[in-house]
Each structure stands twice: as C-alpha cells, then as structure tokens.
Amino acid sequence: MEEDQSKSRTKDIRDESLDPITEKKQAAMLERLSNLHQSRLQESISRKTDNSSPLESTKSFLDRFSEAKRSIQDELDRCRLVSDPESKGRLKSDLEQLSMSIAELEKLVSENSYFLPSYEIRSSLTSISELKERLENANSMLLPKKKFAFKNKAAKKDQNNATSTAETGASDSVSVDIKAPETILPEKLNIQIRDSPGFRNRVDAVLVKHFKSSGKGDFTLSDLKSCEVRLTGRLRAVFIHRLKSCRVFVGPVLGSILIEEVEDCLFMLASHQIRIHHARNTDFYLRVRSRPIVEDSSSVRFAPYHLSYEGLDKDLQDSGLDGDTGNWGNVDDFRWLRAVQSPNWSILPEDERVSIVKISSAETCSEDS
Amino acid sequence: MGLLSIIRKIKRKEKEMRILMVGLDNSGKTTIVLRINGEDTSVISPTLGFNIKTIKYDKYILNIWDVGGQRTIRSYWRNYFEQTDGLVWVVDSSDVRRLEDCKMELDNLLKEERLSGASLLILANKQDIQGALTPNEIAKVLNLDAMDRTRHWKIVGCSAYTGEGLLEGFDWLVQDVASRIYILD
Ligand SMILES: Nc1nc2c(ncn2[C@@H]2O[C@H](COP(=O)(O)OP(=O)(O)O)[C@@H](O)[C@H]2O)c(=O)[nH]1
Numbered sequence: 412m413e414e415d416q417s418k419s420r421t422k423d424i425r426d427e428s429l430d431p432i433t434e435k436k437q438a439a440m441l442e443r444l445s446n447l448h449q450s451r452l453q454e455s456i457s458r459k460t461d462n463s464s465p466l467e468s469t470k471s472f473l474d475r476f477s478e479a480k481r482s483i484q485d486e487l488d489r490c491r492l493v494s495d496p497e498s499k500g501r502l503k504s505d506l507e508q509l510s511m512s513i514a515e516l517e518k519l520v521s522e523n524s525y526f527l528p529s530y531e532i533r534s535s536l537t538s539i540s541e542l543k544e545r546l547e548n549a550n551s552m553l554l555p556k557k558k559f560a561f562k563n564k565a566a567k568k569d570q571n572n573a574t575s576t577a578e579t580g581a582s583d584s585v586s587v588d589i590k591a592p593e594t595i596l597p598e599k600l601n602i603q604i605r606d607s608p609g610f611r612n613r614v615d616a617v618l619v620k621h622f623k624s625s626g627k628g629d630f631t632l633s634d635l636k637s638c639e640v641r642l643t644g645r646l647r648a649v650f651i652h653r654l655k656s657c658r659v660f661v662g663p664v665l666g667s668i669l670i671e672e673v674e675d676c677l678f679m680l681a682s683h684q685i686r687i688h689h690a691r692n693t694d695f696y697l698r699v700r701s702r703p704i705v706e707d708s709s710s711v712r713f714a715p716y717h718l719s720y721e722g723l724d725k726d727l728q729d730s731g732l733d734g735d736t737g738n739w740g741n742v743d744d745f746r747w748l749r750a751v752q753s754p755n756w757s758i759l760p761e762d763e764r765v766s767i768v769k770i771s772s773a774e775t776c777s778e779d780s
Numbered sequence: 781m782g783l784l785s786i787i788r789k790i791k792r793k794e795k796e797m798r799i800l801m802v803g804l805d806n807s808g809k810t811t812i813v814l815r816i817n818g819e820d821t822s823v824i825s826p827t828l829g830f831n832i833k834t835i836k837y838d839k840y841i842l843n844i845w846d847v848g849g850q851r852t853i854r855s856y857w858r859n860y861f862e863q864t865d866g867l868v869w870v871v872d873s874s875d876v877r878r879l880e881d882c883k884m885e886l887d888n889l890l891k892e893e894r895l896s897g898a899s900l901l902i903l904a905n906k907q908d909i910q911g912a913l914t915p916n917e918i919a920k921v922l923n924l925d926a927m928d929r930t931r932h933w934k935i936v937g938c939s940a941y942t943g944e945g946l947l948e949g950f951d952w953l954v955q956d957v958a959s960r961i962y963i964l965d
C-alpha cells in the first residue's frame with residue numbers, strides 16, 4: 412500500500428549521515444527541481460521579448476485590473492436594472508458571461524502574482540471576492556427559481572445554517588457547509604502518540620541540555636514556571652508552549668521556533684523563522700533569517716541575539732545563521748495590518764538590554780550523558 | 781449548460797488545474813511550493829494572506845494557492861474552495877502537540893461540499909527531523925482509513941528541505957486530477 416513505501420524512505424534520511432546513494436538521489440532531485448525553475452525563467456524571458464508579453468509592471472496590471480473590474484461592475488448594475496422581457500430572457504446567459512469574466516480576472520491576478528507586491532495581490536483578490544459576492548447576490552435575486560450554486564446537494568442545508576454564515580462572515584452567501592468551530596468537538600485521539608523530547612511541567616528549575624552539532628532533532632519546552640533553560644548546540648525545530656517567568660537561551664535552529672502562551676519571560680533565540688502567539692510582557696533577543704511574526708500578543712519587545720558559548724559561531728554558521736540580517740527588529744504583527752507601528756510590540760531600548768549571556772561548557776551536560 | 785460545465789470546458793482547453801495548499805501554520809506549505817517551483821527557500825517569512833504560483837508541471841498549468849494557516853485567517857480558507865481540483869494538506873510531522881488540532885481542521889475541511897470532488901494529497905512533511913512521526917503514524921492519528929470511499933487520496937512522507945517525496949506526491953496528484961478532468965480529451 413501507499414503508506415508502506417514511504418516508511419523505508421523516511422528511514423534513509425533519518426540516519427545521521429546519508430549513504431552515498433541516497434545523497435546522490437537527493438542531489439539529483441534538487442537539480443531536477445532547479446532545472447524546472449531555470450527553464451521557466453527562460454520562458455519568461457523569451458515571453459518578455461516578444462510582444463505578447465504579460466504585463467510585467469504593477470502599474471499596467473493595476474490599470475487593466477481596474478478597467479476590467481469597472482466593466483464587470485457596470486454590467487452587474489445593468490443586469491439588476493433590466494425590465495423589458497427581451498433583456499430578461501438574456502439575463503441567465505449574461506450572468507454566466509459575467510462569471511466567466513470574473514474567473515478571467517482571477518486568472519490575470521494569478522498569472523501576474525509572481526511580480527506583484529503582496530499588497531496588490533491581496534487587494535486584487537479582495538476585489539474579486541467582492542465581485543463574486545455581488546454576482547451571487549444578483550443571481551439569487553434575478554434568477555430566483557434555479558439556485559446559483561456549484562453544488563446541488565447542500566442547498567437544503569444552506570437554509571438551515573443561514574444565520575451561522577452571516578456570523579462567520581463568509582463572503583459567498585450560498586455556501587454554508589462549515590459549522591462554527593466550537594460545535595465540532597475534537598474526538599479524542601485514541602492512539603498513543605509518543606512525546607517528542609523536551610522539558611515539561613517544571614517549576615523553579617535550571618534546565619540544561621547540549622545537542623550535537625550535527626543536530627537533526629526537535630525539542631519542546633512546555634508548562635514551565637520560573638525556570639532558566641539553556642539549550643546549546645543545533646536543532647531543527649523548537650516548540651515552546653505555556654511558559655511563565657522563565658529565561659530561555661537557545662542555540663541555532665535550522666527550521667522554525669513556534670511560541671505560544673508565554674508571559675513575563677526572556678527569550679534568546681536564533682532561527683530561520685520565529686512565530687510568536689499569545690505572548691505578554693516578554694523580551695525577545697533574536698537572530699532570525701526571515702521576519703518574525705507576532706499574533707495576539709502585547710507588550711513584547713525585541714533586541715538582537717546576544718549569546719555566547721564555546722562553538723556557537725560554528726553552530727550558527729552551520730545553520731545558515733551567521734551574520735545578523737537585522738530582521739530581529741522587522742516584526743510583523745499579523746493582527747495589526749496598518750501602516751502605522753503596531754502598539755503590541757516595540758524595540759527594547761539599548762539601556763534596558765541584558766549584557767551578553769555566557770554559557771560555560773562546564774554547565775552543559777551532553778545530550779548522550 | 782450549467783456554469784460548472786462551462787468552467788470545466790475552459791479549463792480542459794487550457795490544461796489548467798487549481799491546487800489549494802492548506803494545513804496548520806508552520807507546517808511548511810510555502811517552503812514546499814517554492815521547492816516544487818525550484819526557487820530559493822533560504823528565507824521564507826510566514827505567509828500573511830496567501831501566495832499564488834502558476835507553475836508548469838508536465839503538460840499542465842498548476843495554479844497553486846498557498847493560503848496562510850494562522851488561526852485568525854483560517855476562516856477565510858473557504859474563499860478559495862471554488863473550482864479546486866486538488867487539495868494538498870500539509871502536516872508538520874514533528875509537531876505532535878498540535879496533531880489533534882490538525883485532525884480537526886482536516887475533518888472540517890473535508891466536510892466542505894465544494895471540495896468533495898477534489899483529490900487529496902496529504903504530505904507528512906519534515907521527515908528530515910529526527911523523531912518526526914512516520915507517514916503511517918500520521919495516517920493513524922488522522923484516521924485516514926475512515927475517509928469517505930469516494931475520495932481519491934494518498935499520503936506521502938516528504939521533506940521540503942531535502943526535496944524527497946515532493947515529486948512523488950505531486951506526480952500522483954496531477955495524474956489523479958488529470959484522469960478525472962481531462963478524460964474526454
Ligand atoms: N526541518 C524541516 N523544516 C521545514 C521543512 N519544511 C519547512 N520547514 C520549516 O518550517 C517553517 C515553516 O515553513 P513555512 O513554509 O513558512 O510554513 P507554512 O506556514 O505552512 O507556509 C520554516 O522555518 C521552514 O524552514 C522540512 O521539510 N524540514
């Protein structure tokens with residue numbers, strides 16, 4: 412069966428060092444993928460040189476987009492106002508035509524998305540879903556007998572759930588199959604899952620661990636209170652959940668660090684991605700490749716990574732985290748989508764930052780001990 | 781002629797497929813899409829809203845919609861359901877704590893009528909992490925055996941870091957969608 416094949420494959424890459432055959436396969440795979448990209452780039456260049464090129468500038472895209480949008484809106488308005496029988500007879504096909512125009516517009520956005528700024532993509536798609544909503548309204552108003560829907564079976568359910576849609580604010584009023592999340596209780600998982608390695612449920616403790624510099628594992632910190640945590644060496648992923656009044660120092664992480672529900676803490680972290688949810692009154696000292704994000708957080712402050720232990724520089728380098736990108740201060744608040752600074756986070760003033768934190772190798776016990 | 785059949789006809793002509801990438805935040809959706817597209821994956825910021833990629837894959841054009849998984853925007857997923865041919869559900873195989881959350885979101889998604897015809901590829905991602913659950917274990921936790929009989933689905937272990945498993949998964953998905961949509965060609 413399908414699942415069985417994957418098992419042996421995953422075993423290969425878990426080995427500390429890859430055997431030459433696997434390594435070769437992977438190299439070939441990456442090359443194949445990168446060739447795909449090259450040939451696409453090539454195509455895009457040749458497309459640019461002949462005159463049928465797609466619109467490779469934001470402005471001409473926006474011009475074309477708004478023109479199409481306006482004509483769809485005008486046509487929608489016209490459909491709403493028709494009164495003579497002849498035009499009424501044509502309504503159905505007119506509305507179908509409109510639906511196709513909207514699909515075309517969506518395709519235009521998708522085709523141009525690789526060079527458009529994300530804000531433009533976002534606002535274009537918002538416009539498109541508004542148009543779709545207006546079209547569906549027009550459909551149900553003007554063609555009352557045959558319900559406009561991409562599905563038939565759910566029509567009855569739609570009516571029953573009509574109120575819940577309004578609450579959840581779905582933009583298309585016809586589809587209502589999703590129930591409010593709280594009505595669906597997660598069935599208890601009835602299979603035993605092994606826990607990943609980690610420090611859990613500790614109070615007033617100093618928790619120290621060293622990982623190999625070939626580190627390929629993940630580590631979890633959860634339900635800690637008034638603890639100091641020092642993790643040295645390399646990891647691939649770190650999960651942090653429910654910490655209060657803790658100080659946490661972590662060596663480089665090749666993948667991401669996911670933080671949820673922390674309060675009155677200090678974190679010193681280096682990672683490719685850092686995602687912070689439900690944090691309060693906490694300082695983050697970061698080295699990070701991409702822009703850190705915060706969501707549902709308040710009074711969180713940011714400063715650059717300031718850790719020191721023997722071998723850290725090499726570990727950082729091996730994890731692709733040597734050299735500060737300055738991204739520690741480029742925080743995106745996913746709950747605050749306006750141009751002005753989010754009130755939920757700030758830069759930690761220099762005179763309030765802790766001085767460099769040194770972890771001596773005597774303190775760190777080995778992973779294998 | 782119904783609207784649906786008109787749209788199918790257009791799509792058939794252009795050999796287009798619409799693929800929706802979903803899963804919890806941090807599962808690796810954006811990294812997978814960039815990797816499939818052969819792009820640089822060294823710096824990826826968490827996705828706010830969505831990315832769209834148009835990718836040529838074999839003789840098909842894939843429109844891949846990579847939708848942000850942040851809790852605050854999961855309710856918007858439904859805006860992307862229309863005309864979805866293939867669904868890719870990405871799981872972080874090392875995130876044991878949120879597997880229950882993951883199962884719940886997947887179950888909710890599969891109840892969605894508009895997605896009932898879509899082929900489902902489940903990617904058990906991050907297999908390069910030591911201690912990650914195997915695709916078999918993920919399948920058990922998600923209770924995939926209980927899936928609706930009519931659903932075409934497959935689970936594949938993969939790593940967006942090493943690239944392994946990705947082409948196997950997408951090859952299956954594209955073939956499966958193609959055999960349904962373009963059968964009349
Ligand atoms: N170790 C490992 N990390 C991965 C893998 N795929 C993605 N990641 C990391 O997981 C984090 C989240 O990835 P991203 O693509 O942004 O997730 P999304 O929220 O689902 O789009 C990033 O830090 C990635 O580097 C993988 O296969 N293995």
Ligand SMILES: [Mg+2]
Pocket residue numbers: 809810811825826827846847848849
């Ligand atoms: Mg993403």
